[in-house]
Amino acid sequence: MWTLVFTAAAALFWLLQVTIGPDLELQHEAEARWLWHAAQGLSVLAIVQVLRSLLGHLLITSWRTRGSATSDLLRSVATITLYLVALMLYLRFGLGQDISSVLATSALVSVIIGLALQPTLGHLFAGVSIEIEHPLNPGDYVRREDLEGQVVSLSWRSVYLRTDRSSTLVFPNSEFTSRTLEIIRRDQPFRHQLSFNVAADHPPGQVIRVAMRVLRSDLPGVCASPAPSVILQGNDPLTGTMRYAARMYTLRYLDRSSIGSAFLERLWYALSREGVSLLPPPTEWQAVPGHETEDGARLIPDPRAALDRFRPAPRGTRPPAPDSTVLPALAPQIRARLLATTSLLRYAAEERCDPFLAGVLLDGRLREERAPDPQRVEAALRALLAEVARLQRGAGRSGSAPGQLQLSHEVFQTLLAHASRALGPMARNLCEQIATLTEDPFLAYRAFAQSIPQPEQRQRFLANAPAQPSVVLHAGDLFGWANVLGLEAEPPVLRVTQGCSMLCWREEALCAALREVGAEQQQDLVSWLVRLAPGCEHLALGQLHERLRLA
Numbered sequence: 324m325w326t327l328v329f330t331a332a333a334a335l336f337w338l339l340q341v342t343i344g345p346d347l348e349l350q351h352e353a354e355a356r357w358l359w360h361a362a363q364g365l366s367v368l369a370i371v372q373v374l375r376s377l378l379g380h381l382l383i384t385s386w387r388t389r390g391s392a393t394s395d396l397l398r399s400v401a402t403i404t405l406y407l408v409a410l411m412l413y414l415r416f417g418l419g420q421d422i423s424s425v426l427a428t429s430a431l432v433s434v435i436i437g438l439a440l441q442p443t444l445g446h447l448f449a450g451v452s453i454e455i456e457h458p459l460n461p462g463d464y465v466r467r468e469d470l471e472g473q474v475v476s477l478s479w480r481s482v483y484l485r486t487d488r489s490s491t492l493v494f495p496n497s498e499f500t501s502r503t504l505e506i507i508r509r510d511q512p513f514r515h516q517l518s519f520n521v522a523a524d525h526p527p528g529q530v531i532r533v534a535m536r537v538l539r540s541d542l543p544g545v546c547a548s549p550a551p552s553v554i555l556q557g558n559d560p561l562t563g564t565m566r567y568a569a570r571m572y573t574l575r576y577l578d579r580s581s582i583g584s585a586f587l588e589r590l591w592y593a594l595s596r597e598g599v600s601l602l603p604p605p606t607e608w609q610a611v612p613g614h615e616t617e618d619g620a621r622l623i624p625d626p627r628a629a630l631d632r633f634r635p636a637p638r639g640t641r642p643p644a645p646d647s648t649v650l651p652a653l654a655p656q657i658r659a660r661l662l663a664t665t666s667l668l669r670y671a672a673e674e675r676c677d678p679f680l681a682g683v684l685l686d687g688r689l690r691e692e693r694a695p696d697p698q699r700v701e702a703a704l705r706a707l708l709a710e711v712a713r714l715q716r717g718a719g720r721s722g723s724a725p726g727q728l729q730l731s732h733e734v735f736q737t738l739l740a741h742a743s744r745a746l747g748p749m750a751r752n753l754c755e756q757i758a759t760l761t762e763d764p765f766l767a768y769r770a771f772a773q774s775i776p777q778p779e780q781r782q783r784f785l786a787n788a789p790a791q792p793s794v795v796l797h798a799g800d801l802f803g804w805a806n807v808l809g810l811e812a813e814p815p816v817l818r819v820t821q822g823c824s825m826l827c828w829r830e831e832a833l834c835a836a837l838r839e840v841g842a843e844q845q846q847d848l849v850s851w852l853v854r855l856a857p858g859c860e861h862l863a864l865g866q867l868h869e870r871l872r873l874a
Contacts, residue, residue: 333365462509487577512572520564592671657844678814681807687823689796692816765792805858
């Protein structure tokens with residue numbers, strides 16, 4: 324903008340100089356000189372602005388070619404230099420002034436100012452060196468001792484960092500050029516390492532295999548390339564444990580603590596399913612004869628006593644709950660047979676369960692995703708829309724607390740964001756009504772889509788919906804029985820939404836247990852599954868016999 328202003332003003336004054344300048348020179352020599360100098364000064368300013376724009380364009384092109392970003396410090400220094408050079412040239416050739424005295428005076432003033440502003444000038448020149456060398460750019464991460472954060476911006480005096488606490492740290496430029504600093508590029512994966520201990524009597528190959536399976540289980544923030552790894556670091560004879568380290572790469576440097584927390588949580592559950600103890604056994608201190616100091620008996624660790632006390636339970640542990648509280652609806656004979664062949668498994672949040680298991684959920688939450696059945700989906704959608712209409716008429720829903728959301732908070736916020744883009748602010752009330760009536764995001768999206776009048780906009784909205792309907796399972800619910808009994812072509816997808824414990828049966832153990840009970844107990848089991856197990860609504864005793872024969 325200023326380039327055009329100065330150029331237009333310079334052109335206007337040159338036009339005045341050409342048209343009325345000779346007449347003014349004959350009548351008023353002072354006014355004529357003023358017009359001449361004004362035209363020259365504006366021309367110099369216009370030329371400086373053009374050079375400044377060209378220099379800025381060249382710098383931006385150079386930074387983009389190198390794939391880096393920077394602050395405006397270098398452009399500011401270049402602009403000040405251009406203006407100073409233009410001023411000196413204008414004073415010398417435009418006004419005919421002797422600039423030697425000006426330079427001498429400015430040199431003396433520069434010395435005085437430099438002594439007074441030595442720290443500030445140090446930060447300034449450090450900032451210039453950062454701009455020229457490009458050791459770091461906005462978006463990069465830096466770390467030195469207790470200092471770490473993401474570079475937000477670079478100024479002429481300071482570097483601004485955003486910490487993992489969402490606060491901003493301001494550090495002078497000289498602090499970054501005078502001391503050692505670790506820089507993690509924003510587009511370069513950072514290797515994060517987590518150590519954990521496992522009892523030494525467990526095979527290292529088993530522990531490494533389980534940990535690698537966890538690292539490859541779509542952990543949020545973990546890069547697939549470079550590939551993660553697990554190494555054995557050594558052993559600790561005092562505690563009887565082996566030290567392992569999980570190495571993973573991430574682009575989210577400041578979030579590495581939460582990523583490590585998610586890994587350790589899943590690792591605990593994965594190791595528990597293998598009968599392996601993750602946490603190191605605490606040390607029991609005992610006085611040992613023959614190891615005495617001047618003060619008497621010395622306490623040293625006894626690793627054997629610690630391992631004996633804290634040795635993990637074997638894989639496939641039976642449930643600790645008494646028989647009367649597990650599977651209470653079944654006859655005692657078949658309940659005892661089933662409990663004798665079950666295993667207690669635990670899963671962490673966001674894990675996917677083994678689809679080839681039948682079980683009952685003891686605590687936590689599961690989300691079971693199934694291939695959509697058009698007739699069942701249509702019936703459930705009609706029922707949901709009828710309930711929404713009743714809420715809108717003020718009738719409410721019998722037996723449910725008004726305003727209590729059944730959808731999870733994350734799913735509701737995502738639904739509300741997509742719905743607001745489709746219908747605007749009026750979408751919130753409808754989303755809240757739908758979210759109080761269903762736990763299934765698949766149905767929630769399709770119920771809201773009925774309120775979007777434009778077909779194209781409705782299709783864009785449904786593109787964000789889940790591809791399969793799902794059911795939220797709570798403590799006491801059954802899962803996987805239809806798949807294990809061969810009633811489904813494809814196994815359902817089981818996703819853990821809250822860390823859970825479950826009793827599970829594999830097909831071989833389940834079929835072996837059912838063959839050992841009589842027909843009456845088998846009929847009792849069929850009736851129980853028809854009433855409670857998803858997908859087993861049409862199970863008959865003959866189908867169960869055929870499955871047991873083929874297994």
